[in-house]
Amino acid sequence: MEDFLSRAEPKAQQLLLMNDTIRLSDIFPSDWKNFILYNKEGEHIGNAKSPLEATNLMKQYLVQPKEKTIDKSVLITVIIVLVALLVLVVSVLLVWKWRVQQQFRKEQRERRLRELELTAIRSQMNPHFLFNSLNSVQNLVQKNMGREAHLYLADFAGLIRKVLNNSEKEEVSLAEELEMTEQYLRLEQLRFDFDYSMEIDSEIDVHNTLVPSMLLQPFVENAIVHGLQNKTSDRKLKITMKRRDSEIKIEIEDNGVGREAAKELSKTKNGKGTKLISERLQLLKEKQGEKYLLETIDLPEGTRVEIIIPEEN
Amino acid sequence: MKIKSIIVDDEKHGRENLAGLLREYCPEVLVLGEANSVAAAVLLIEKHDPDLVFLDIEMPKENGFRLLETLGHARFEVIFVTAFDNYAIKAIRFSAADYILKPINYNDLVEAVKRVSHRVLQKQENQRVNELARNIQQPENPRIGLPTGDRIEFIEVRKIIHCKGEGNYTHIYLQDKRRLLVAKTLVDFEELLNDYAFIRTHKSHLVNLHHVSAYLKTDGGTLELSNGDRVNISRRRKDAVQEVLKTLTQ
Structure with missing residues (x-):
């Protein structure tokens, strides 16, 4: 090629030939030996060693000149299609990955919820509470107080039965939750003296309102074990439930020593149950997209826990 | 009275x-x-x-x-x-x-x-x-109560070299070459001593890791202890024992 170009002199005779009606041999003497052929666009077509060969080459080129241009547009189309495919594949992959991640996150949340529920059960089944309750019942038997022993044993059995049943459920009716709480309170009362009251707004349909299972127990237990047990007399616990708008507000209030004093006295595991339930409510919030709220308020005397749960509609 | x-x-x-x-x-x-x-x-x-x-x-x-x-x-x-x-x-x-x-x-x-x-x-x-x-x-140097006959001996845990179970009884081998026979099972001792670097190497052996002086490959694994006693490692516990010894040498 280099060779041909150097010999194609003079430059003025490098002709642009696009028409086969012109005969090269008419223009160039037959002893001209070197031809370099270009098309209109200036693309190199080929080299020839005689006018005849150049003409033939030209003809050949003109018979199938379009093939090359078609080739080019096909190439572009192919590239476009390939790019489009690539984009499609990548986006499908991304969507797929996102969904897998979403699924994973959902499963993780479910798993964590299960764990927290199990922890709630375990805290309800607090061995210290269980064995001391049984010990109290034993005392009633020892004192020949058969009737009382009978009732407390029934409460005890009822509580354990509910814990076992509810452990399979994420939510229970408010009525069940309240009954369980009351059985728990009666057993705690057997262990030491305190008064409790429960006020439930009559507007609340306790049988059809669902709450996370074992929602109240950790707070009631905290109120008793940390708030009231560290006090010597006039120990009171109050549970109230009010309905407002489409929410239910639960308050658990004690007149115990308060959180600060309790922390100093026991130095241990204080507030763990609260942390767990608050995490559980957070997960339920994410899962159901509904509003749960938990707040602990220090009172001049004692502590109040407020829980707001959404009413299903 | x-x-x-x-x-x-x-x-x-x-x-x-x-x-x-x-x-x-x-x-x-x-x-x-x-x-x-x-x-x-x-x-x-x-x-x-x-x-x-x-x-x-x-x-x-x-x-x-x-x-x-x-x-x-x-x-x-x-x-x-x-x-x-x-x-x-x-x-x-x-x-x-x-x-x-x-x-x-x-x-x-x-x-x-x-x-x-x-x-x-x-x-x-x-x-x-x-x-x-x-x-x-003083939790760092506890003494364990070992009832022997009608009296009780309090022995520093670090002075126990190994324990050998025999039915309801356990032989305790001490640093001062003494051997005590206690009416408790080896499982009892395993439970009480597992917080203090004791490891069960065999169904009838519990060893204080601080007293292991060598690991011998004979008979599928044997431990030589500071008093010269040799204790077998059972096949099923071999991996676990090696694992613990590895962390010990590190």
Whole structure:
């Protein structure tokens, strides 16, 4: 090629030939030996060693000149299609990955919820509470107080039965939750003296309102074990439930020593149950997209826990 | 002779129940007073100078062990009464002190009182409870109570080289070349000593890792100990033992 170009002199005779009606041999003497052929666009077509060969080459080129241009547009189309495919594949992959991640996150949340529920059960089944309750019942038997022993044993059995049943459920009716709480309170009362009251707004349909299972127990237990047990007399616990708008507000209030004093006295595991339930409510919030709220308020005397749960509609 | 006792429990039913059971099943025990906290118990002990204290462990404010710490040295015997506390029960068993579980099986109560009253009548010093208090205060160098025959020996855990189980009995090999025979199973010792770098290498061997001097590959693995004894490693425990030894050499 280099060779041909150097010999194609003079430059003025490098002709642009696009028409086969012109005969090269008419223009160039037959002893001209070197031809370099270009098309209109200036693309190199080929080299020839005689006018005849150049003409033939030209003809050949003109018979199938379009093939090359078609080739080019096909190439572009192919590239476009390939790019489009690539984009499609990548986006499908991304969507797929996102969904897998979403699924994973959902499963993780479910798993964590299960764990927290199990922890709630375990805290309800607090061995210290269980064995001391049984010990109290034993005392009633020892004192020949058969009737009382009978009732407390029934409460005890009822509580354990509910814990076992509810452990399979994420939510229970408010009525069940309240009954369980009351059985728990009666057993705690057997262990030491305190008064409790429960006020439930009559507007609340306790049988059809669902709450996370074992929602109240950790707070009631905290109120008793940390708030009231560290006090010597006039120990009171109050549970109230009010309905407002489409929410239910639960308050658990004690007149115990308060959180600060309790922390100093026991130095241990204080507030763990609260942390767990608050995490559980957070997960339920994410899962159901509904509003749960938990707040602990220090009172001049004692502590109040407020829980707001959404009413299903 | 009556055994003078007091009951310490934060729960009224707990105190009543025990007092009732004692009246019925252990008439030799005289309950002089009841306390619902450690502070009240200290006062009662000063007042009555009891032979025996029934002590609940889990109480709000101060737990039962605090009573022993407060008094420093206990002249009286103690029977711990507890509903549930893994850690506390382990500490009690470690010092071979007496305890009963709530709700109370009156047979256990009678047995515990019998053991204790024997010591009270012999005017033996209450070593077990003082050792327990010592272990709680100095957890880095605990002493374990080993009842042998009619007496009890307190041995520093680090001086035990290995234990060999034989049915209901366990041979304890000590640094000073002595060998004790204790009426407890190897499983009991494994439970009590697993916090102190002891490892079970075989169904009848428990070894103090601090006394391992060599690992021999003969017979599918053998440990040579600081006193020259050789202890087999069973096939199923081989991996676990090697794992532990690896972390030890690192």
